Amino acid sequence: MPSAPVSISGPPVPPAQRVAFYSPDEWEDFIREWATALGSSYVQIKRLGGSNDKGADVAAFKTDQGFEGGWDCFQGKHYAKPLGWSDAFPEMLKIFVGTVSGHYQLPDSYAFLAPKGCGTSLNRQLSKPTELRQKFLEELDSDKGIAACPDVSLRAQVRTLAEATDFAKFKSVELVDAIAAHRDTAYHTARFGGPLPPRPPATGAPAAIADSETRYVEQLMEVYREARPDDDLTPATLHARPRLATHFQRQREAFYSAESLRLHARDAVPPGTFEALQDDVHSGVIEIAEAEQTTSMDRLTQVLQASAQIDLSSHALTTIAQTDDRKGICHQLANEDRLTWVRAE
Numbered sequence: 001m002p003s004a005p006v007s008i009s010g011p012p013v014p015p016a017q018r019v020a021f022y023s024p025d026e027w028e029d030f031i032r033e034w035a036t037a038l039g040s041s042y043v044q045i046k047r048l049g050g051s052n053d054k055g056a057d058v059a060a061f062k063t064d065q066g067f068e069g070g071w072d073c074f075q076g077k078h079y080a081k082p083l084g085w086s087d088a089f090p091e092m093l094k095i096f097v098g099t100v101s102g103h104y105q106l107p108d109s110y111a112f113l114a115p116k117g118c119g120t121s122l123n124r125q126l127s128k129p130t131e132l133r134q135k136f137l138e139e140l141d142s143d144k145g146i147a148a149c150p151d152v153s154l155r156a157q158v159r160t161l162a163e164a165t166d167f168a169k170f171k172s173v174e175l176v177d178a179i180a181a182h183r184d185t186a187y188h189t190a191r192f193g194g195p196l197p198p199r200p201p202a203t204g205a206p207a208a209i210a211d212s213e214t215r216y217v218e219q220l221m222e223v224y225r226e227a228r229p230d231d232d233l234t235p236a237t238l239h240a241r242p243r244l245a246t247h248f249q250r251q252r253e254a255f256y257s258a259e260s261l262r263l264h265a266r267d268a269v270p271p272g273t274f275e276a277l278q279d280d281v282h283s284g285v286i287e288i289a290e291a292e293q294t295t296s297m298d299r300l301t302q303v304l305q306a307s308a309q310i311d312l313s314s315h316a317l318t319t320i321a322q323t324d325d326r327k328g329i330c331h332q333l334a335n336e337d338r339l340t341w342v343r344a345e
Contacts, residue, residue: 015179015182015191015192016115016175016176016179018192019115019175019179020115022078022115023078024049024076024078025049027076027078027113027115028047028049028057028058028076029047030178030182030191031047031057031058031074031076031113031178032045032046032047032058033182033185033187033188033191034113034178034181034182034185035058035060035072035074036185036186036187037181037182037184037185038060038072038181041062042060042061042062042072043061043062043063043064044060044061044066045058045059045060045061046058046059046060046061049076054094054098054103054104055073055075055091055094055095055097055098056073056075056095056098056104056107057073057074057075057076058073058074058075058076059071059072059073059074059107060072060073060074062108067103067104067105068104068105069105070108071104071105071107071108072107072108072109072110072111073095073107073109073110073111074110074111074113075091075110075111075112075113076113076114077091077112077113077114078114078115079114079115079116080116081116081119082114082116082117082118082119082122083112083114083116083117083118083119083122083172084118084119084121084122085121085122085125085135085139087122088112088118088122088126089136089139091112092110092136092170093136093140093158095107095110096158096161096162096165097154097158099161100154100157100158100161101154106161106165106169107169108169109169109171110169110170110171111170111171111172111173112126112170112171112172112173113172113173113175113178114172114175115175116175117172117174117175118172122172123172126170126171126172129166129167129168129170130167132167132170133162133163133165133167136162136167137159137162137163140155140158140159140162141159186265186266186267186268186269186270186271187270189268189269189316190269190270190273190316195319196268196269196316196317196319196320197264197267197268198320199260199261199264199320200260200264202256202257202260203256203260204253204256205249205252205253205255205256206256209235209252212335213252213255213335214335215334215335215336215337216251216255216331216332216334216335217235217252219334219340219341219342220248220251220300220341221233221234221235222296222341222342223296223297223300223341223342224238224241224244224248226295226296226297226342227244227295227296227297228241228244235248251327251331253324254324254325254327254328254330254331255328255331255332255335256328257322257324257325257327257328258324258325258326258327258328258329258331258332259328259332261274261317261320261321261325261328262274262332264320265317269316269317273315273316273317274317276315277312277315277317277318277321277329278329278332278333280310280312280315281307281310281312281326281329281330281333282333282338282339284306284307284310285303285306285307285310285330285339286339288302288303288306289303289339289340289341296341296342296343299341299343300341303330303339304327304330307326307327307329307330308323308326308327310326312326
């Protein structure tokens with residue numbers, strides 16, 4: 001009998017198939033992540049879905065004023081079938097009711113996101129804003145509309161607002177487009193797997209020492225001055241000691257290598273991923289850093305050597321990390337005084 005190949009992880013599952021098995025909460029989390037790919041115009045993106053969400057599952061604020069300023073609304077519907085008018089109308093009604101009730105101002109844009117998308121009829125209606133508004137007003141006056149909005153005065157206010165609203169703000173986002181945009185976020189690899197985006201080459205350390213290097217550079221100078229107490233060394237005079245100058249340049253190159261990894265991680269992996277890597281490097285070297293050493297240079301050297309030997313295989317960033325990144329992280333930690341080379345008496 002032929003046998004199937006053995007695989008520990010199983011065949012890859014495309015994102016669209018994974019999304020089909022999400023819970024409503026997971027689907028709203030995905031939408032919030034997706035919204036981060038829409039541009040840098042949002043000051044904050046909040047997931048608000050729940051029993052009292054006032055019709056806004058995910059809100060993307062364009063100003064510090066939140067609901068009192070410009071914002072976009074994303075409505076997630078994780079249904080087993082495509083959305084129809086009977087699904088869309090109550091949600092559209094909620095946003096008008098919420099506006100006339102003073103919970104927020106009308107969003108600049110309102111988008112439905114559903115794994116199965118919108119049905120043909122609803123898609124056609126969303127593509128014709130004028131007809132969509134007329135359909136909404138007719139529904140508002142029907143029994144179904146009255147049942148959803150029983151207060152006559154409130155219904156009149158909703159009608160007035162709807163008549164003055166450009167219904168082009170209502171749209172739908174196809175799943176294939178949402179996944180394509182999500183691929184450009186820092187959350188995609190963590191959610192769906194796959195290799196991290198390629199890392200751009202490090203540009204190296206600039207000739208001038210930047211303000212962001214101040215503390216770790218000063219710590220290195222303290223190590224050098226301890227080794228050469230009669231020389232009163234500074235970065236500007238270090239060239240008189242070629243061995244130390246070469247050592248100093250290596251440390252700066254390592255620092256900037258780690259900085260390039262940090263900046264790449266900001267766009268490639270969820271927030272906190274690089275910081276978790278820093279924390280594990282710190283945990284792996286702190287005992288050596290705080291142990292008795294003959295000289296501060298010995299302490300620095302042993303810490304840097306130990307950083308290259310720490311098992312960091314559980315971190316996704318190690319697939320694109322280099323040895324210099326680990327040494328550079330030590331200098332990032334020194335920059336924050338989480339590591340100190342010269343111990344106070």
